[in-house]
Amino acid sequence: MLRQRIDGDAGYLAELRHDIHRCPELMYEEVQTSARVQAELAKVGVEFKAGLAKGTGVLGYLPATKPGGKTVALRADMDALPIHEETGLPYASETPGKMHACGHDGHTAILVGVARALAQEEERPNNVLFVFQPAEEGGAGGRAMCEDGVLDGKVLGGKADVIYGLHGWPEEPVGEVRWKVGPMMAATNQFIIQIHGKGGHAAAPHTTADPVVAAAQIVTALQSIGSRNVDPLDSIVVSVTSVHGGTAFNVIPEMVELRGTMRTLLPETRVLGRERIFAISEGIGSAMGCRVEIEWREGYPVTANEEVATGDVRRVASAVVGEGKVAELSAPVMGGEDFSFYGERIPAAFYFVGLRPEGMDEMPSVHTPRFDFNDAVIPDCVEIMSRLALERV
Secondary structure, eight states: HHHHHHHHHHHHHHHHHHHHHSOOOOOOOOHHHHHHHHHHHHHHEEEEEEGGGGEEEEEEOOSSSSTTEEEEEEEEEEEBBBOOOOOOTOOOSSSSEEEEEEEHHHHHHHHHHHHHHTTTTTTOEEEEEEEEEESSSSSSSHHHHHHTTTTTTSSSSSSSSSSEEEEEEEEEEEOOOOEEEEEOOOOOEEEEEEEEEEEEEEOOOOSOOOOHHHHHHHHHHHHHHIIIITTSSSSSEEEEEEEEOOSSEEEOSEEEEEEEEEESSHHHHHHHHHHHHHHHHHHHHHHTTTTTEEEEEEOOOOEEEOHHHHHHHHHHHHHOOOOGGEESSSOOOOOOOOHHHHTTSSEEEEEEEEEEEETOOOOOOTTTTTTTGGGGGGHHHHHHHHHHHHHOO
């Protein structure tokens, strides 16, 4: 009966996703999306609390039909990205410069589908929390939801015992599920390095302290962190992604600014990476007669999966899509994900669901103008999440 209801909802949920896709909203601006989620929960009688996480977060609550069960949290993110859509789809973004390029429209539609399916279940052994969060794309909406108490029983329901979340993944075949115990996605940090020198005429570099030359050496030297400071079996990424300095071809500037990111999987490597970025940048700057200022920004923690919760995902996903389509992720992904904030507080499992259509060697990646979520996976995703909520013991 559960799967029959889900299959019957497939068209409705695809249209819901298309509606959300047409109206993308950036982090903490998800007003229309939040209102739609609230309306969908109200339709099926799911109690909810809105106005969370700076205004647009929503927490739904569906109690167990008998006492004594666990409280299971399920999470979806709702925000879009500042990218101009180039898919040409009939339901493409109607807002220039904004689009759902990471599949959060799909994640939201899936969790609404889970609420619809579970609300009709005659027997629910567990309480269920539906966590619709804003601002995953750099705004730490997951942390804001946690700080508002969505997992602590301060908003609705009891304290959550476990939380599950998913992400559509274009690198994997459609409908296949990937899991990993322990670190699955990286911790993130951002840095801004300003190299202050002494400017002057390009024809008289000996009278200057050239921040351009210092910046070039810093960019190159930072790559030695991964090759010479970190165990080859560990992982670190240090990428300088922005270089700004100078205004004319014949003027050595006073300052050059570098911006970039560091990604790590282990806490000790995160500490080491920061130390080396500071030491290398300041040391080279000093050697070149320049003064270096560094702004360090803490990003998301490591997304680490708890063993028992991940076992639940393996078991349930195998029952839904078949064991042959469920496998361990070959290696952690160095992208960041703010589902990590939930996992710092309670047992958590995050998993990928393949989106790449049959017969295609590749499809547009997330965070690109031509990406679109694959509606074909929605029913399986709804069933997996529903069964995770029903079968957690």
